[in-house]
Structures are given as C-alpha cells and as structure tokens.
Amino acid sequence: MRLTNVCVGYGIKTIVKDINLDFEKGKIYGIIGKNGTGKTTLMKAMMGLKEVQSGFVEKENTIGALIEEPGLLKDRTGYDNLKIKAMMEEIDYGEIKELLKLVGLENAAKRKVKSYSLGMRQRLGIAMAIIGKPEVLILDEPINGLDPEGIKDIRNLFISLREKYNMCIIISSHILEELEKVCDKFIFMNEGRVISVKSKEELREDLVNCTIIKINKEDGIDKVMKKLNVKKYSVEKNVIKLYGEDIEICDVIEQLVKDKYKVSEAYKSRLNCEEYFFKMIR
Numbered sequence: 001m002r003l004t005n006v007c008v009g010y011g012i013k014t015i016v017k018d019i020n021l022d023f024e025k026g027k028i029y030g031i032i033g034k035n036g037t038g039k040t041t042l043m044k045a046m047m048g049l050k051e052v053q054s055g056f057v058e059k060e061n062t063i064g065a066l067i068e069e070p071g072l073l074k075d076r077t078g079y080d081n082l083k084i085k086a087m088m089e090e091i092d093y094g095e096i097k098e099l100l101k102l103v104g105l106e107n108a109a110k111r112k113v114k115s116y117s118l119g120m121r122q123r124l125g126i127a128m129a130i131i132g133k134p135e136v137l138i139l140d141e142p143i144n145g146l147d148p149e150g151i152k153d154i155r156n157l158f159i160s161l162r163e164k165y166n167m168c169i170i171i172s173s174h175i176l177e178e179l180e181k182v183c184d185k186f187i188f189m190n191e192g193r194v195i196s197v198k199s200k201e202e203l204r205e206d207l208v209n210c211t212i213i214k215i216n217k218e219d220g221i222d223k224v225m226k227k228l229n230v231k232k233y234s235v236e237k238n239v240i241k242l243y244g245e246d247i248e249i250c251d252v253i254e255q256l257v258k259d260k261y262k263v264s265e266a267y268k269s270r271l272n273c274e275e276y277f278f279k280m281i282r
Helices: 039-047 078-089 095-102 118-129 148-165 176-182 200-208 221-227 249-258 273-280
Strands: 002-010 013-022 028-032 054-058 063-066 136-140 168-172 185-190 193-199 210-215 233-236 239-243 263-269
Touching: 002 039, 013 039, 013 193, 028 039, 028 148, 028 176, 039 063, 039 136, 039 168, 063 118, 078 095, 078 118, 095 118, 095 148, 118 136, 118 148, 148 168, 148 176, 176 273, 185 200, 185 273, 193 200, 200 273, 210 249, 221 233, 221 249, 239 249, 239 273, 249 263
Parallel strands: 028 168, 028 185, 063 136, 136 168
Antiparallel strands: 002 013, 002 054, 185 193, 210 239, 210 263, 233 239
C-alpha cells in the first residue's frame, strides 16, 4: 500500500495533510499521535471509507480492518459471528476453526459474545477482520481499555499474524510502550501531518539520547537554557532533561555553576516512547 500526497478532511476543513507513506508486507507499523491528530481519519481513507480531498491511495492488496469497536452480534456465539462474516465474504467456513484457535478463542467459540470480556471481544473482532487472510490489517486502538494480560495476548497475536501470513499490520494506539514492543516502524503524527518515520533500530538509538542533570533548584532554568541555545528540554522536580541536543554536558554544567546552581548528578539515560513523542512536538 502506498499513500502519495494524501489530504483528507470533512467539508472544507482538512484534517490529514500531505501524507506520503509506503507499507510493506511482513511489517508491523505503529501510528502514534495525540487524540484528534487525524489517525482514525487517515485509516478510514486507507480503507476507502473516507474520500481523499487530494493525492492517491494505491491499494493493490486485500484489506481487513477493525476501526473503533468491533461490530459484534452479542446474542450470538463467537462461532456464529465468524460464520455470518464468512457468509457475507463468500469464504469457506473451514477457515473459522483455524481463526478461533489463532486468536485464542477456540474454547469460547460456542459461548454468546455478551459473556465475553473486553479482551475476548477485541480478539473476536480481529478474527473477523482477518477472515479471508487479507494482506493488510488496519487496527485503530485495538488494545484500548484492555488489562495487562489482555494487552499481552493481543501483542502476541500481532506477531503470530505477521509470522503465519506475512501480513502487513498497521496499528494506531496511544499506549506507546506497547507499540515499542511489537512494531517494526513507527509513524509519528501531529496536527494531521506525519512529522517522523522511524525504524525500530532508529527509535531505540534515539531513545538513548537523553541527558539527565539533577540540580538544587529549578527557578530561572529557562534563562540558562536560552543562554546555551538549548531548545529541547524539560524541567521537573529539580531535574533537567536534555533531548538529543548537540551540546557538551560539561558546557551545561559550567553555565549552571556560573549561575549559582548546585549540580548533584549528570548522566545519560533512556527516554520512554511517550517522552520521545512529546519531545518531538515541543
């Protein structure tokens, strides 16, 4: 799948702007952004549910999707839900048992969906999305609201789908730490635009690039950073964090001492995904 200069909106308002992305088979992509930044709108355009204002979405692959909550018949069994979807897609029912086993619902197949937990419903929704073994799977916030065990189950399911079917999986989520564990590439969005695309290796390298300086007070630190021309930083509870700045730590310490600050510690540390994202949009 390829997106070229894609713009999408509602009426005259453009929500998603100038998106250029390539998606490959056998890769898991994470789309990261704040609520309202255009992730769901972009995914709907990729599926053909939302008309693009300009640009092109090239879709040579079959697509399965789960956007928002799965549309399940709660008074029917898990098996029945899959059977109805298979009937609509004109797909052999023989695939249903394989899918139920793959998503870990083989022992709950004959239970009514209204008795399922949230995590079980999400797994059933994913099973419905992959009926017919699509080459691309698009999932909008698939782990939202799940407990840690449910998140782990869904994460393992993504890896199984990639390995078993060589599927391209595109996931949006605000649970950034979970995306870090499963994705091959990370697409960072802000205000409707893609601001960065990172491979797993590039992201891990960037996450290491944080300098921590502990001081005795934080009043006036903005003035110190301005003197040093440091723009990407944060200060909280007498701790300064410098994000990837091309500046020697000894220069920062020297300036702090000149301005009557006491430095107790200074070292390199690892950012988490959330800190990294907010550093980029600062």
